[in-house]
Amino acid sequence: MIEERGRLRSLVGAGIALSSARSLDELLQRLVETAAALTGARYAALGVIDREGQALERFITTGIDGAVRTAIGDPPHGRGILGVLIRDAETLRLHDISDDPRSVGFPPNHPPMRAFLGVPVMLRDVAYGNLYLTEKAGGADFDEEDEEMVGLLAAQAAVAIENARLYESATRWSSQLEALNEVGTALASEIKLPRVLALITEHLRKLIDARLVAIALPRPDGTLVIEAADGDSAAEILGRQLERAGSKSGRVLERARAERVDDLRADPEVDYEVARPLAATTGLYVPLVARHRVIGVVVAHDKVGDDPRFSDDDLRLAEQFAIRAAVAVDQSARVARDALRRVVEAQELERRRLARELHDQTGQELTSVILGLKAVEEAHDPAGHAEALERVRAQVVETLHDVRRLAVELRPKALDDFGLVAAIERLVQTFGEQTGIKVDLVAQLADERLASDVETALYRMVQEALTNIVKHAQAASVSIVIGRSAAAVSAVVEDDGRGFDTAARREGMGLDGMQERLALLDGRLKIESRPGAGTTLVGEVPLR
Numbered sequence: 001m002i003e004e005r006g007r008l009r010s011l012v013g014a015g016i017a018l019s020s021a022r023s024l025d026e027l028l029q030r031l032v033e034t035a036a037a038l039t040g041a042r043y044a045a046l047g048v049i050d051r052e053g054q055a056l057e058r059f060i061t062t063g064i065d066g067a068v069r070t071a072i073g074d075p076p077h078g079r080g081i082l083g084v085l086i087r088d089a090e091t092l093r094l095h096d097i098s099d100d101p102r103s104v105g106f107p108p109n110h111p112p113m114r115a116f117l118g119v120p121v122m123l124r125d126v127a128y129g130n131l132y133l134t135e136k137a138g139g140a141d142f143d144e145e146d147e148e149m150v151g152l153l154a155a156q157a158a159v160a161i162e163n164a165r166l167y168e169s170a171t172r173w174s175s176q177l178e179a180l181n182e183v184g185t186a187l188a189s190e191i192k193l194p195r196v197l198a199l200i201t202e203h204l205r206k207l208i209d210a211r212l213v214a215i216a217l218p219r220p221d222g223t224l225v226i227e228a229a230d231g232d233s234a235a236e237i238l239g240r241q242l243e244r245a246g247s248k249s250g251r252v253l254e255r256a257r258a259e260r261v262d263d264l265r266a267d268p269e270v271d272y273e274v275a276r277p278l279a280a281t282t283g284l285y286v287p288l289v290a291r292h293r294v295i296g297v298v299v300a301h302d303k304v305g306d307d308p309r310f311s312d313d314d315l316r317l318a319e320q321f322a323i324r325a326a327v328a329v330d331q332s333a334r335v336a337r338d339a340l341r342r343v344v345e346a347q348e349l350e351r352r353r354l355a356r357e358l359h360d361q362t363g364q365e366l367t368s369v370i371l372g373l374k375a376v377e378e379a380h381d382p383a384g385h386a387e388a389l390e391r392v393r394a395q396v397v398e399t400l401h402d403v404r405r406l407a408v409e410l411r412p413k414a415l416d417d418f419g420l421v422a423a424i425e426r427l428v429q430t431f432g433e434q435t436g437i438k439v440d441l442v443a444q445l446a447d448e449r450l451a452s453d454v455e456t457a458l459y460r461m462v463q464e465a466l467t468n469i470v471k472h473a474q475a476a477s478v479s480i481v482i483g484r485s486a487a488a489v490s491a492v493v494e495d496d497g498r499g500f501d502t503a504a505r506r507e508g509m510g511l512d513g514m515q516e517r518l519a520l521l522d523g524r525l526k527i528e529s530r531p532g533a534g535t536t537l538v539g540e541v542p543l544r
Contacts, residue, residue, distance in 0.1 A: 004205075028060045033152050035131055036062050039146040042135035043113060046121070048161060049129050063135075064111065072110050088129040091141050091151070092118040096490050097134070117142035119150045123158035131157065144243055151402050196328040197228035204300070204321045205230045210313040211279065211302040215288075216242055216249050218296065224249055227296075233261070233278050240274070247271035249297045252285040256294045258319055259285045262309045277300075282308045284315055286322040290330035298322045365399040420455040421445050421482060423461055428480065437478060444483040454541050457517050458482070458491045461525070461539045464510045465493040473497025473535065488523075490540040499529045514539065 028046050042061075047060035058369050061069070061282035094116040096105050106113070113134040121129040131154050136142055160329050171239045197215050207215040210230035224242040229235075244250035248269045252259055264270045270283075280301035288296035298318055301307045354388040372392035385456040415423035421443040449455075457528035462480060475497030514537075516524045523541035 022367050025058070025060065028058070028157060029158050029287065031153055031160075032060050033062045033132070035133060035150050037493055038149045038153070039133050039142060039439040040137035040140075041117070041133035042137070043111070043133070043140075045132045046157060047129050047132065048121075049127060060130075070113065072107055089120040089122060091120065092116070095141050101368070104452065113138070115141050117146055119147065119154045121154045121158045121161065123155070123162055126158075126162075128158050128161040130154075133253060133477065138367070144443050146338055165417060193328060194228065197325060198230065198296075200321050200325050200328070201228045201230040201234075204318060205299070208284075208300060208310065208317055209286075209304045210300040210310075210314075211304055211308075212280070213235075213298070213300045216297045216299065217288075217329060218253065224297070237274075237278070242271065242274060247274065247284055248283065249299055252287055253294050255498070256287050256289060258287065258322075260310055260312075260315050283309050284318050286315070286318045288326035288329060295326060295329050315532045365395060369395045369399065371406060415455060415459055417444075419449045422457060423455075423459055424480065424482065427459075427463060427466070431470075435470055437469070437475060438481065439478045442479075442483075444481070445489070448484075450489060450543075453521060454489060454543075457521055458524065458539060459540060461514050461537070462491055462519060463515055465537050468510065469495050469497060472500070475534070484543070486543075488540050488542045489531065490538060492536065492538050494534065494536040496534045499531050499533045499535050501528050501531060502527055529543060 032044045032046045032058035035046075037039070038189065043061070045061040047056040047058060048060075050057040064072075078495050094100055096114045097116045098114070111275055115134060115136050117133040119131045120127055131150055133142065133146075133150065136146075141369060179394070201213045204210070210231060212233060214229040214237060215236070216224050217222055217227045219241075222244050224244055224247065226237050226240045226242070229238050237372045242249050244253065248259075248261070248267065248271060249270045261267050261270070264275050264280055264283055274487060275283075278301060282302055284298070284300040286298040287294045288298065298321065300310065300318060302313075303310050303314070367394055372388060372395055375388040376385060376392060424443070425441060428441050431437070432439050466478070469478060473495050474496035477496055479494045480492070482489075484490065511525070511527060517523050520540055523539065526538040526540075527535070528538075531537035
């Protein structure tokens with residue numbers, strides 16, 4: 001009776017441990033130790049069956065110290081008597097393990113074991129693992145009472161394992177959802193494709209526990225180039241070219257079908273020149289498909305852990321990230337095409353304007369010069385000849401001024417020779433002389449030079465702003481401030497004109513062109529205006 005009460009107390013203690021243990025391994029360790037104490041077994045173990053139901057993913061023991069465990073080597077994977085319990089999921093009691101024909105013996109350095117009790121860990125007809133006990137005290141066999149007690153412990157172990165797996169699944173899905181949301185946000189807000197692809201490879205590698213994840217995109221010449229990578233050797237393979245016809249990535253691109261390779265050495269399509277330096281043994285290959293076109297491949301190598309093979313769940317998750325990557329690549333290509341189209345249209349508009357000015361003004365002035373030269377030829381007296389010659393000289397000077405003005409509009413020489421401030425000073429001087437509008441310029445860059453594309457973008461913004469002021473603002477004065485901070489350079493153009501409604505369509509004002517030009521440099525344009533209150537334009541470009 002006393003012994004039975006002790007056993008019951010041990011069972012209650014195991015139940016309390018079920019709710020108080022901080023981790024699954026800690027809980028299972030307590031259950032194994034309790035099973036050994038309840039039955040008087042010298043050795044006890046709990047094997048947790050993997051999700052495929054074919055082998056053991058955890059093997060927790062008691063009674064074997066660290067030195068012996070190290071001498072034995074790898075834990076069992078589920079062969080012999082242990083494999084019988086995995087396949088049949090039935091309680092097994094043996095007087096001597098070695099007498100059973102299904103036994104495969106023990107590895108070297110393994111302690112001797114004879115009497116054996118194996119009880120399946122089951123819940124709702126699902127096998128989660130098995131409890132194993134050997135070497136009952138006094139050399140006795142395990143009896144029905146031992147079997148019953150261990151069966152109760154096994155039921156508790158099944159609940160613990162299921163709860164732990166449910167928690168792991170919930171945590172994993174939460175992480176996946178969070179990663180997918182972050183990638184979705186990046187797709188909506190990030191205009192730089194490399195940053196989006198880097199985010200995708202980073203999240204996917206972490207979620208599937210891969211050693212390396214990369215994204216390869218095709219080039220016009222037919223080669224594949226690794227445009228993003230995360231993990232081991234990522235820096236070494238970034239930018240590497242892959243032959244489309246001689247690599248696994250190229251084959252997957254052609255077939256437009258995802259593939260999982262458990263052994264790269266056994267796949268003849270694998271490019272060993274790429275795989276060998278990476279020491280890769282397994283792989284996932286998922287095509288990027290956008291609007292029924294394959295536009296790239298996601299590649300993952302080697303799952304971290306004892307088994308480098310990827311699972312079907314890993315493949316499905318990689319396919320979800322491949323969808324996001326395909327959207328990013330396709331969206332980037334469309335934005336690039338649209339930006340190029342807008343640039344070409346803007347260039348054509350500028351060419352047409354310059355052509356009109358050359359035809360209508362400069363052409364007429366040159367025609368006047370020709371007529372003036374004819375008057376010089378026909379002059380018969382010195383006074384008439386001198387007067388005609390002076391008129392021709394004045395026409396030539398005026399024509400030369402117009403040609404220089406057009407050249408400045410195309411590309412001011414001062415911008416290349418002396419920088420942004422000098423070019424804007426010249427622009428402001430010419431603007432004031434031609435329009436009579438007062439312009440105050442404050443430049444805080446001194447003689448500092450910026451990157452050529454930054455100087456050009458800000459110059460064109462100021463130039464377009466002044467053109468708008470003449471055409472639309474009816475302003476009496478303009479203020480221009482060129483400044484910089486530690487991270488950015490800015491241009492502020494403010495006028496006291498009639499202003500406009502910023503919510504209304506702004507045809508012919510060139511504001512969209514300014515915004516696009518600055519956006520190409522990761523910059524932005526801020527517009528503040530209202531009818532009767534003037535307009536302020538603030539252009540800002542980050543320093544690289």
